[in-house]
Amino acid sequence: MFSLVQLQSFQAVFAHGTTVRAAEVTGRSQSQVSADLRAIEAQLGRPLFRRESGRLTPTQAAEQVFERAAQVFEAHQNLARLGIGRGDDQVLTFGAPRSLSMTLLPRMARDLRQQFPNLSIALKFGRYPDLIAAVAEGRMDQAIVKLPVSDWRLRILPIIDAPLVVVMRADDPLTALDRVGPDAIGGRHLIRTSEGAPSWQAVTAAFRQSGRQPYSRISVEGVGPICRLVSEGEGLAVVNRLMAADYAGGLNLQMRVFAPETWESFAIIQNASATHGLTMTDVQAVLRRSLSPDAGRADPSHA
Known part of the structure; x- marks a missing residue:
């Protein structure tokens, strides 16, 4: 039988491709990690790794052991949590x-x-x-x-799962709508997340489909500061509802689902x-x- 320690050494080598790195993440010596691998290979009668370009590449046997090891670790964790x-x-x-x-x-x-x-x-x-x-x-x-x-x-x-929503002040005319899209937003100022954020990319794609360009002059990392800027009257924001729900409630803001609906x-x-x-x-x-x-x-x- 394999011990948990041996399987942890195996998992670390499988993940990182070297016994040096595996020793670092498991807190054991490189020789101990290598010994654990040899012990498992001896019981299986098959090699677990082959060396390629300075790294240890898993064999088919290693792939099978990895799947079983994950099940063992999960079962052990379920017992430990008792x-x-x-x-x-x-x-x-x-x-x-x-x-x-x-x-x-x-x-x-x-x-x-x-x-x-x-x-x-x-x-x-x-x-x-x-x-x-x-x-x-x-x-x-x-x-x-x-x-x-x-x-x-x-x-x-x-x-x-949470949709993208348009965050606005409670007195904004857009609160009369159930969903707010590029046509309703028009040329109003949007406070955006980073350019590469999936939420902003979804916004720009929606505007492009409607033949418009979103107008934005403020970029902020973090939904909390974005909602604060909305409350200060700096514009609207399109963000994820999971992130915005608590801030919107605390700042007396309203949220409407962004159209087209994006989850x-x-x-x-x-x-x-x-x-x-x-x-x-x-x-x-x-x-x-x-x-x-x-x-x-x-x-x-x-x-």
């Missing part, structure tokens, strides 16, 4: 985009602590690519990210080789209670 709430100390390092730092994440931390009193929580905020890399490399336990995510090192659990999906991610701590399902159950009622719709396959 101690949470019974006095065992647990730590959760959780990441999210900065736009959720003042809204959803504090509520989630509160709700997690209520359900798991012995849980220690570290909240981290950053860009989606950085969050994905941190979880995939084992530097962060879980994170909320926007889909699609394609990384075989991760488990992915969809949690919510974005969000998920919790976790390293596929995680063996300890809360599962994604644990966090998902708490997160659903923490979400604003106006944030979006829960993923139907995981309701």
